[in-house]
Amino acid sequence: MHLRKAHELIEEIPSLFKKIEIEKPLIHHLTNFVVMNDTANLTLTYKALPVMAHAEEEVEEMVGLAGALVLNPGTLSREWVTSMIKAGKKANELKIPVVLDPVGAGATRFRTESNLKILQEVSISVLRGNPGEIAALVGQESVVKGVESVGEVSGLERMVLNTAKLIGAVVAATGGRDIVSDGHKIVVVDNGHPWMRTITGTGCMATTAIASFCSVTDDYFLGTIAGLVTFEIAAEIAAEIAAHQALGPQSFKIALFDSLFNLKAVDIIDKSKVFYLEG
Amino acid sequence: MHLRKAHELIEEIPSLFKKIEIEKPLIHHLTNFVVMNDTANLTLTYKALPVMAHAEEEVEEMVGLAGALVLNPGTLSREWVTSMIKAGKKANELKIPVVLDPVGAGATRFRTESNLKILQEVSISVLRGNPGEIAALVGQESVVKGVESVGEVSGLERMVLNTAKLIGAVVAATGGRDIVSDGHKIVVVDNGHPWMRTITGTGCMATTAIASFCSVTDDYFLGTIAGLVTFEIAAEIAAEIAAHQALGPQSFKIALFDSLFNLKAVDIIDKSKVFYLEG
Amino acid sequence: MHLRKAHELIEEIPSLFKKIEIEKPLIHHLTNFVVMNDTANLTLTYKALPVMAHAEEEVEEMVGLAGALVLNPGTLSREWVTSMIKAGKKANELKIPVVLDPVGAGATRFRTESNLKILQEVSISVLRGNPGEIAALVGQESVVKGVESVGEVSGLERMVLNTAKLIGAVVAATGGRDIVSDGHKIVVVDNGHPWMRTITGTGCMATTAIASFCSVTDDYFLGTIAGLVTFEIAAEIAAEIAAHQALGPQSFKIALFDSLFNLKAVDIIDKSKVFYLEG
Secondary structure, three states, X not given: OEEEEOHHHHOOHHHXXXXXXXXXXXXXXXXXXXXXXXXXHHHHHOOOEEEEOOOOOOHHHHHOOOOEEEEOOOOOXXXXXXXXXXXHHHXXXXXXXXXXXXXXXXXXXXXXXXXXXXXXXXXXXXXXXXHHXXXXXXXXXXXXXXXXXXXXXXXHHHHHHHHHHHHOOEEEEOOOOEEEEOOOOEEEEOOOOHHHHHOOOHHHHHHHHHHHHHOOOOOHHHHHHHHHHHHHHHHHHHHHXXXXXXXXXXHHHHHHHHHHHOOOXXXXXXXXXXXXXXX | OXXXXXXXXXXXXXXXXXXXXXXXXXXXXXXXXXOHHXXXXXXXXXXXXXXXXXXXXXXXXXXXOOOEEEEOOOOOOHHHHHHHHHHHXXXXXXXXXXXXXXXXXXXXXXXXXXXXXXXXXXXXXXXXXXXXXXXXXXXXXXXXEOOEEOOOOOOHHXXXXXXXXXXXXXXXXXXXXXXXEOOOOEEEEOOOOHHHHHOOOHHHHHHHHHHHHHOOOOOHHHHHHHHHHHHHHHHHHHHHHHHHOOOOHHHHHHHHHHHHHOOOHHHHHHHOOEEEEEO | OEEEEOHHHHXXXXXXXXXXXXXXXXXXXXXXXXXXXXXXXXXXHOOOEEEEOOOOOOHHHXXXXXXXXXEOXXXXXXXXXXXXXXHHHHXXXXXXXXXXXXXXXXXXXXXXXXXXXXXXXXOOOEEEEOHXXXXXXXXXXXXXXXXEEOOOOOOHHHXXXXXXXXXXXXXXXXXXXXXXXXXXXXXXXXXXXXXXXXXXXXXXXXXXHHHHHHOOOOOHHHHXXXXXXXXXXXXXXXXXXXXXXXXXXXXXXXXXXXXXXOOOHHHHHHHOOEEEEEO
């Protein structure tokens, strides 16, 4: 197995990034209470428009206005899962991409089963989770503590590839090194910074980033990679700023949003570490 | 139609601003999950006291302790709307001002109808929304995308005036230029900064600002203008700081709160752009 | 009555602080919507792991993974209180410490009764509130406005001691000066800064700090003091930074988290103002 830099993918990202700003798609979130403010702000930072709406009475109508749907059962309840499935089915009918973030799958049976139910009833475009969450969904051994994946997942690249085949969607297992597969190709995204672990919701934010890109392209494999790369390059720039000023996690968080807002095409081209895994 | 600077209104704002600090009114919010932390912090930044409480079992008792009630169905559900109406009716009984923020009215039938139901059952003191939301409530054509008003609303000043007459409340349509009417007079508030669009919840925050002022004066027209002006001048000062340091939206947000906290009477007098629309 | 510096307690705090980083306990929160993001981030800043999970279907399983449980009914509803009791009972069965933050007890009957119900059905390890909230729970006169304690509570030290005896738990009444008792000893913690009142949720954050320490020691009296001291010393350092730069409450908040993240053992030893109240 060897890595080959994915220049052809990287070169497509800046124009997609610009396309979000021009089209201003609505990103409809059914997400958790912890990150709602952060992901709404992140959507605006990508120059898209956020809406958080979960009532069963309105999710179908709201998703009809949207460019992408985020399902993130991080603080789930039975009622919210029902609304997620309703929104997801409508999105499928309307050919709107659906990104699932299975927060804490594996931690409790209720979480694992709720996420599996969503996967059964809704056709997902992208599944983004940490390695432990994705392993839990496909029945592989993993250690999830609360909503954090702790410990290694063996054969991660193969698992991501196989999960993508199994569910017919793009799968991204993110962490220090992200593994993304569409069931055929495997890509490694090696951007990001350890400081991302010092704040809550970076996984959820990456999901919002992916949804923002998938709302402006039918190539969800590219959209997923673009979301991860832009978000993680902003984190790298933010970490430089925070380190330079000897600051901590919340200064880093502010700098992360600010850096993303100011991100230039040249930063994306120069800093992207996207590789095909081949052989 | 011409604009005449409303010196007599502007001059009253600093003493009201100080009055909030002295009386420390409780501002009872039934608001959305996205902005709860921001609006609680904003209430404190105005030196008032926030409380967020939505349970049907306690809203009537809680509003009895309050100086003003905010109803903001931004992440509504049937249960929360029921609680909003219950709290609103009690506030009416106790002569406590009620400020309604009809987030996303026009985007879905459920939102439009829920807001209309609140308007039917509760006597509102101030209605603050974006032009599209207010247009939707009075049945005028508008384009609302999620919770954002996109595109112009024709005859905005007349619509605001007529809506104020119709519902017997102060109406504020906010955006680049705010239009405020009590059904007789029309005022234009021309403060604020385009950076406000780069963060989520500035509309909801403006509503909290209005409620804070309406808790210390019976003149809700003045209270509405005072809330908008102080919040938007703080945004102008924050934008100067952020621009000077080449920063982004989250630095702007921090500076917005900090600037409001440190706002001086002289800033209010010097920077207020409040005009009567006459003719 | 006189104060004697509690050197022997202070000296134990740095190693406990380090122990959190090493063991990375999961802190399971059932908390309010206003502070969820802040308390999740604070947990990470203490280098522990947060999880927010409230569904009746999963709270028992989730608490089984946790090192401590936080119950904070700040935006309570009947369903959440039911889940809190379920989680609390399971924590009791598994000998996992439970920290209760009775937000707004005394403001409404529903809040007071819900907190009393939790106290009746769950064996609490630590009760942390403001003086008015604790007074309300033991039936003493107090003034609570929304979720804020306003006005003095007479005989505070004795009330805290007696409450601790009554409920068989550590009790901490926090404010300008914190009073902590285990029913035998009384300790005064005199750290912190008035700027803490300018942002929302510092009480809830202190509760999270206490839970983080109680997850790594069986001595909950020490754990409570350690949580208060570290959080409040970080606030002191942050206030110095913010004052030096002439900033406001949100800059202070950022600096509070950053300072806590960078807190050194020597800061804890040098700055702790912990005294036994004797005589």
